[in-house]
Amino acid sequence: MAWAIDVKGVHKSFVLHLQGGVRIPVLQGFDLAVAPGESVALTGPSGAGKSTVLRLLYGNYAAERGRLAVLHGTAMVDVAAAAPLQILELRRWTLGYVSQFLRVIPRVPAWDVVAEPLLRRGMAEAEARRRAAAVLERLNIPRRLWTLAPMTFSGGEQQRINIARVFACDYPLLLLDEPTASLDPANRDTVVAMITEARSRGAAVVGIYHDDRVREAVADRTIFLEKTS
Numbered sequence: 001m002a003w004a005i006d007v008k009g010v011h012k013s014f015v016l017h018l019q020g021g022v023r024i025p026v027l028q029g030f031d032l033a034v035a036p037g038e039s040v041a042l043t044g045p046s047g048a049g050k051s052t053v054l055r056l057l058y059g060n061y062a063a064e065r066g067r068l069a070v071l072h073g074t075a076m077v078d079v080a081a082a083a084p085l086q087i088l089e090l091r092r093w094t095l096g097y098v099s100q101f102l103r104v105i106p107r108v109p110a111w112d113v114v115a116e117p118l119l120r121r122g123m124a125e126a127e128a129r130r131r132a133a134a135v136l137e138r139l140n141i142p143r144r145l146w147t148l149a150p151m152t153f154s155g156g157e158q159q160r161i162n163i164a165r166v167f168a169c170d171y172p173l174l175l176l177d178e179p180t181a182s183l184d185p186a187n188r189d190t191v192v193a194m195i196t197e198a199r200s201r202g203a204a205v206v207g208i209y210h211d212d213r214v215r216e217a218v219a220d221r222t223i224f225l226e227k228t229s
């Protein structure tokens, strides 16, 4: 089987240096394999390490042990062993990550925030803006907000900017951390449709969804994480 994501034997603990060096073991020998076009949901109690798995795959956290291989073009690249520049390259072309909160540079307008990853890929500005506009429209972001910085937007609007930025790019791997948490039912259904479309074009999806209906609608498989401490 050719996997899009192949995680094997991953160990991750956090050491709280400012709190007497307390060690929190989170993942101990975690495995996960996801095929192209497959969608896997991570479930389990709060603190079990679901968000940690996504952050490890995105290269935000370093694993202590194990392999986090992702399909980048035609080659498997181990995120755990990748150099920083290679991680940036993976993020440009392969890994789309919707985090729980929008992190943006102050004063950058929403339209630019969404178009920016496309421009970084070398897309012409007019085309990048057209694509960004299409996703903003689909996610019901009113036009009057497009030229404003998202710092002052509501939680649900910020989350939709986050989603728009990732889904404008057609990434082959999607890491989704509660993408529908603060959305109203209509926008939630739009995001479910976007995830379904991404899968139909072959994207592999790993997601955390606290809404059972969303999870049932988008995931083929659920992986339960136990709390280790």
Ligand SMILES: Nc1ncnc2c1ncn2[C@@H]1O[C@H](COP(=O)(O)OP(=O)(O)OP(=O)(O)O)[C@@H](O)[C@H]1O
Pocket: 014, 015, 024, 026, 044, 045, 046, 047, 048, 049, 050, 051, 052, 053
């Ligand atoms: N940067 C960090 N520094 C220290 N501890 C951390 C860090 N990130 C995560 N942890 C700890 O790792 C554990 C797992 O956190 P994680 O956010 O992955 O859990 P989760 O399963 O996603 O929980 P939730 O469902 O509440 O979002 C928690 O005990 C958390 O406190």
